[in-house]
Amino acid sequence: MDWLSRLFEMMPVRGRLDLRCSYGPPWRIDQGPGEANEIPYHAVLAGSAMLEDPAGGRPLQLNAGDILLLPGNPRHVMHDGSGATPLPARNRAALNFTISENHGSEGLDLLCGHFAVAPPHDRLLRSYLPPRLVVHAGPFAGQKETAAQLASLVSLMRSESADDRMGGRAMLNALSTAMLALVLRLASETQVSPRGLLALAGHPRLAPAVAALFNEPARAWSLPDLARLTNMSRATLARQFQEKLGRSASDLLTDIRMTLAANELKNPSLSTGAVAEAVGYQSEAAFQRAFKSHMGVTPAQWRKMQELPARGVFAKRAAPVEGKTEEAQG
Secondary structure, three states, X not given: OXXXXXXXXXXXXXXXXXXXXXXXXXXXXXXXXXXXXXEEEEEEEEOEEEEOOOOOOOOEEEEOOEEEEOXXXXXXXXXXXXXXXXXXXXXXXXXXXXXXXXXXXXXXEEEEEEEEEOOOHHHHHHHOOOOOEEEEOXXXXXXXXXXXXXXXXXXXXXXXXXXXXXXXXXXXXXXXXXXXXXXXXXXXXXXXXXXXXXXXXXXXXXXXXXXXXXXXXXXXXXXXXXXHHHOOOHHHHHHHHHHHHOOOHHHHHXXXXXXXXXXXXXXXXXXXXXXXXXXXXXXXXXXXXXXXXXXXXXXXXXXXXXXXXXXXXXXXXXXXXXOOOOOEOO
């Protein structure tokens, strides 16, 4: 199984479309942060938007066809760039989605949603993605079949969010989930992949090592083993992991093992020792220490936490609340 498919198998992810925004200038969106396990997304269907840099740098311009992911789940501000006082926006609930509009002349058409990742797996995804990720799926992406696939998927979302149709909510949420996989695939295929897991997986020589760690995490992988898969020296492989991922291959393997262990511990019929062996630990005591260090709780405590009534990380969200008249919630 390829690493991205394996990642989604390990980590339950569910997408949701929250709003379709239809704004004429001047407009402003002030959003976030969301729930702790959420990754916001925005897909620009038409028009353009300026994304403010929270560090005070130059704003980032987003154009039609751009899709923005914010794995860091920060508060973020988008606007039309005019600097004028924005028109007041109002939310209008349809059967399967919510429309936010300011009744200005035609300008921005934007899909706003989020991906909910079941904890603790959200930490793995967030740790290995850049805090801000933008891909372009427009007709002039100049690459790859993936860009065309992503553009087609977003076009289908646009169509589904134009009218209330039977099964519309299910369709929009399923398409949102699929969009995440295509965004990550496209990002890993770009010539300059962002730092993190996408940079590793998009490197032709490093990709076999990433796939091996995801597909056989219980194996006692050593640096020489991985170096042979990549036809690199051990020193070169170690340097490439640090430069592109910011962590070692051993760190990535531990994160994968702990993610799998968290899943396996939900099965009450499996002993802790069996789980330890399944994820590559011959010593239950070593597994207990690694799990406590990584998760902050012991395997037994984690199991007990799973027995408590779930808070419902994928529960239905309340309709967005209108903010001040000069702001709209995206």
